[in-house]
Amino acid sequence: MGQATFQIWRGDVQGGAFKEYQADISEGMVVLDAVHQIQATQANDLACRWNCKAGKCGSCSAEINGKPRLMCMTRMDTLPEGQPVSLKPMKTFPILKDLVTNVSWNYGINKRIPPFKPRPPDAPDGTWRMSQEEVDRIQEFRKCIECFLCQDVCHVLRDHDKKEGEVFGGPRFMIRVASLEMHPLDTVDRLKLLRDDLNIGLCNITKCCTEVCPEHIHITDNGIIPLKERVVDEFYDPVAWVIRKVFGRARDKRLPLPMVEGGSKRPT
Amino acid sequence: MDYETHEHDVLVIGAGGAGLRAAIEASAAGVSVGLVCKSLLGKAHTVMAEGGVAAALANVDDRDNWRVHFADTMRGGQYTNNWRMAELHAKEAPARVHELEAWGAVFDRTKDGRILQRNFGGHRYARLAHVGDRTGLEMIRTLQDHGIHQGINVYMECTVIRLLKDGDRVTGAFAYYREKGRFVLFKAKAIVLATGGIGKAYEITSNSWEYTGDGHSLAYHAGADLVDMEFVQFHPTGMVWPPSVRGILVTEGVRGEGGVLRNNQGKRFMFGDIPPNYKEQTADNEEEGWRYTMGDKNARRPPELLTRDHVARCIVREVKEGRGTPHGGVYLDIAWIKERIPNAAEHIKRKLPSMYHQFKELGNIDITKEPMEIGPTTHYMMGGVRVDGDSQMSNVPGLFAAGECAGGLHGANRLGGNSLSDLLVFGKRAGEYAAKFAKEHGAGKVADDQAEAAARWALEPFERTTGDEGPYKVQQDLQVMMQKLVGIVRKEDEMQKALDGLQKLGERARHVLVVGNREYNPGWHTALDLDNLFTVSEAITRASIERKESRGAQFREDYPSKSDALGKVLVIIRKGPDGRMQVNQQPIPEMPAELKQIIQEMK
Numbered sequence: 001m002g003q004a005t006f007q008i009w010r011g012d013v014q015g016g017a018f019k020e021y022q023a024d025i026s027e028g029m030v031v032l033d034a035v036h037q038i039q040a041t042q043a044n045d046l047a048c049r050w051n052c053k054a055g056k057c058g059s060c061s062a063e064i065n066g067k068p069r070l071m072c073m074t075r076m077d078t079l080p081e082g083q084p085v086s087l088k089p090m091k092t093f094p095i096l097k098d099l100v101t102n103v104s105w106n107y108g109i110n111k112r113i114p115p116f117k118p119r120p121p122d123a124p125d126g127t128w129r130m131s132q133e134e135v136d137r138i139q140e141f142r143k144c145i146e147c148f149l150c151q152d153v154c155h156v157l158r159d160h161d162k163k164e165g166e167v168f169g170g171p172r173f174m175i176r177v178a179s180l181e182m183h184p185l186d187t188v189d190r191l192k193l194l195r196d197d198l199n200i201g202l203c204n205i206t207k208c209c210t211e212v213c214p215e216h217i218h219i220t221d222n223g224i225i226p227l228k229e230r231v232v233d234e235f236y237d238p239v240a241w242v243i244r245k246v247f248g249r250a251r252d253k254r255l256p257l258p259m260v261e262g263g264s265k266r267p268t
Numbered sequence: 269m270d271y272e273t274h275e276h277d278v279l280v281i282g283a284g285g286a287g288l289r290a291a292i293e294a295s296a297a298g299v300s301v302g303l304v305c306k307s308l309l310g311k312a313h314t315v316m317a318e319g320g321v322a323a324a325l326a327n328v329d330d331r332d333n334w335r336v337h338f339a340d341t342m343r344g345g346q347y348t349n350n351w352r353m354a355e356l357h358a359k360e361a362p363a364r365v366h367e368l369e370a371w372g373a374v375f376d377r378t379k380d381g382r383i384l385q386r387n388f389g390g391h392r393y394a395r396l397a398h399v400g401d402r403t404g405l406e407m408i409r410t411l412q413d414h415g416i417h418q419g420i421n422v423y424m425e426c427t428v429i430r431l432l433k434d435g436d437r438v439t440g441a442f443a444y445y446r447e448k449g450r451f452v453l454f455k456a457k458a459i460v461l462a463t464g465g466i467g468k469a470y471e472i473t474s475n476s477w478e479y480t481g482d483g484h485s486l487a488y489h490a491g492a493d494l495v496d497m498e499f500v501q502f503h504p505t506g507m508v509w510p511p512s513v514r515g516i517l518v519t520e521g522v523r524g525e526g527g528v529l530r531n532n533q534g535k536r537f538m539f540g541d542i543p544p545n546y547k548e549q550t551a552d553n554e555e556e557g558w559r560y561t562m563g564d565k566n567a568r569r570p571p572e573l574l575t576r577d578h579v580a581r582c583i584v585r586e587v588k589e590g591r592g593t594p595h596g597g598v599y600l601d602i603a604w605i606k607e608r609i610p611n612a613a614e615h616i617k618r619k620l621p622s623m624y625h626q627f628k629e630l631g632n633i634d635i636t637k638e639p640m641e642i643g644p645t646t647h648y649m650m651g652g653v654r655v656d657g658d659s660q661m662s663n664v665p666g667l668f669a670a671g672e673c674a675g676g677l678h679g680a681n682r683l684g685g686n687s688l689s690d691l692l693v694f695g696k697r698a699g700e701y702a703a704k705f706a707k708e709h710g711a712g713k714v715a716d717d718q719a720e721a722a723a724r725w726a727l728e729p730f731e732r733t734t735g736d737e738g739p740y741k742v743q744q745d746l747q748v749m750m751q752k753l754v755g756i757v758r759k760e761d762e763m764q765k766a767l768d769g770l771q772k773l774g775e776r777a778r779h780v781l782v783v784g785n786r787e788y789n790p791g792w793h794t795a796l797d798l799d800n801l802f803t804v805s806e807a808i809t810r811a812s813i814e815r816k817e818s819r820g821a822q823f824r825e826d827y828p829s830k831s832d833a834l835g836k837v838l839v840i841i842r843k844g845p846d847g848r849m850q851v852n853q854q855p856i857p858e859m860p861a862e863l864k865q866i867i868q869e870m871k
Binding site: 012026027028029030033039040041044045046047048049050051052053054055056057058059073075096097098100102103104107110111115116118126127128129130131132134135138139142143144145146180183186 | 307308309310311312313315316366369370371372374376377380381382383384399400402405406409413414416417424447476477478509510511512513516517621622625626629630631632738739740741744782783784785787788789790791792794
């Protein structure tokens with residue numbers, strides 16, 4: 001297939017610039033292969049993260065021609081031929097070097113989320129019973145590989161920089177909370193956390209996160225919107241408030257909401 | 269020399285499943301724990317495990333129990349396993365899996381709401397608890413999200429380059445942070461190695477850049493014995509096309525769900541080669557094999573589900589004899605099940621979502637419609653640090669090992685699914701006994717000069733001026749050589765050639781040039797990792813030469829049969845007083861009568 005030109009951002013916290021490299025392209029190659037080739041033959045100190053090279057670990061996130069993507073899952077033959085490929089680090093996170101950013105903020109947010117706490121076991125042998133239908137919903141969220149591309153593209157984090165002060169948890173941690181809140185066995189209430197600490201209200205459902213998710217998780221439709229509805233029910237719905245006062249709270253009262261498969265059921 | 273210092277009771281090196289599980293257990297015992305990982309937390313190789321975790325829960329087949337699992341593991345390992353580990357593993361795996369559920373893991377379910385289990389190679393009954401084909405991700409995320417609330421200090425993107433000792437005992441570890449290249453000294457009363465495998469010693473591998481045999485090498489240089497180093501698992505099904513994805517794993521779950529292997533004549537060649545010790549439990553016709561896949565308890569399993577060592581060799585033979593695919597593999601076909609069940613495409617996508625995704629995006633193949641082209645890929649190291657079966661401590665006091673970098677459990681060949689259970693069972697044990705050791709022993713001394721020496725060694729590549737090649741070229745030449753000369757099929761003269769080659773490559777490695785500075789410099793990191801790769805490559809080669817027989821993953825063209833005498837010994841590698849690698853044989857300890865009886869009964 002010949003050669004391709006890459007413009008790779010090289011630099012660190014002091015600043016940097018795009019530098020041009022050529023790579024030999026063969027059938028089926030992905031962007032990460034080209035980066036490895038450049039690293040091995042032209043720029044031994046070119047920094048990039050990677051592990052699995054199969055879309056399972058979420059390490060090699062970058063902005064390819066301006067779009068947040070995994071380098072290991074972006075085939076060269078899907079990019080416009082004959083045009084240079086630009087590679088730069090995720091913009092939302094502080095730069096460390098070249099394509100590597102400091103994503104430790106995400107680990108801090110995760111730590112704030114109260115851990116899973118199951119109801120008492122269902123069976124005398126200490127185990128639980130759940131149907132596949134009950135877990136389908138959260139298995140979708142648990143596919144997340146923590147590539148943080150959704151965090152990168154989320155404009156609340158990217159453009160409004162809600163990483164300090166009034167913090168926005170970002171799509172990754174909305175669906176992490178969703179995977180706990182909708183877990184059939186979980187007993188912890190995280191709605192106040194969502195409202196006050198992760199500021200779910202700041203999300204205005206532009207669905208950019210869903211678009212970039214390499215695992216095709218319906219982050220907005222299946223995760224954030226149902227959580228928003230729960231927060232509204234909990235804190236802003238007077239009828240629900242009265243019902244709760246009269247009948248009390250039942251954690252497992254929650255009816256499964258219809259799941260979105262293969263596309264949005266809501267007008268965007 | 270400038271470095272920061274941290275002190276912990278227990279230091280765990282590696283944060284995949286085994287390391288995380290060890291850290292959680294040690295922390296629960298009330299000691300201070302540091303957890304060091306080469307990548308970001310949650311990115312370790314465990315995320316790539318697909319098919320499932322083996323545990324005799326008996327949810328799908330009530331005939332299953334620990335005794336069957338034990339016998340299966342020993343048979344798969346050709347009876348060179350550490351039988352004590354195989355016993356503990358089979359007994360404790362179910363509790364470890366249930367524990368994950370209590371920490372939030374969400375396994376696929378049976379109709380009555382319990383954890384679903386699937387068929388896998390070498391397991392007599394459906395035994396692998398799973399989550400589609402992303403079981404490893406589920407496990408690591410569960411351990412990670414549980415672990416971060418246990419007061420463990422995590423040091424991310426930090427690579428350990430040396431273990432430090434006080435007399436016989438290990439008392440510390442010296443490392444650098446990848447980010448700035450700054451050094452860090454960890455003082456610890458006990459250290460758990462959980463660094464994974466060695467796949468980067470080979471050209472075609474399912475393993476990531478991290479798998480450079482760090483734990484094996486650190487332990488070896490600290491005086492620990494390595495065992496079973498000749499047993500490298502080549503997984504039968506890796507992708508072969510396009511070239512850039514060669515080696516990426518295709519889960520055994522594909523075969524567990526009914527996938528079959530065919531050569532270019534369309535023949536299911538596995539029926540033609542069923543080893544005698546598996547004859548009793550293997551189907552001899554396609555119909556029976558399919559009934560097994562569908563859960564018929566009277567059916568025997570299809571020959572595609574024979575052990576990995578055997579299936580890999582059959583594939584190599586088909587290709588060698590001209591019955592391979594255009595790109596040098598054989599066909600793995602799951603699409604064919606559409607002849608048998610309705611909605612097959614949906615079924616495949618639900619059971620094997622990652623495989624569907626992987627082939628669609630990387631290979632332009634729709635696995636619900638077409639067969640995959642596959643071939644063997646370097647996947648797993650059975651060999652590792654020799655440990656006590658109960659405590660996971662090596663012969664170096666205070667040094668423990670768990671998971672892939674420990675040796676013994678799997679013997680000559682690992683069964684699929686037994687690594688995820690391995691890392692839970694023995695990660696927990698290593699953490700528990702490391703904490704106990706730390707409580708019973710005071711802090712040892714860490715001599716500054718050992719740390720200084722390690723730092724000087726690490727910085728030396730920057731001072732070189734004479735060489736003319738970088739580390740990547742040497743690494744690649746090493747991989748190509750190991751693949752060719754110490755690969756799936758081995759011969760004495762080729763391996764002797766490999767030893768010469770290792771010496772020459774080692775000389776080159778000592779002169780590679782490193783460009784740039786210490787900040788996040790993969791070239792420098794690769795140059796340092798080379799040292800570990802050479803240590804494990806030499807150990808593999810010497811151990812393979814020593815075992816003059818074919819057993820499990822070790823296939824010797826010059827000694828194609830099993831030897832009764834060698835079946836009773838282990839090959840041990842250790843660093844001699846002169847600094848050279850020593851190889852010797854030691855007898856496998858006598859198995860207790862009750863375990864022998866189980867094996868007899870399950871024959």
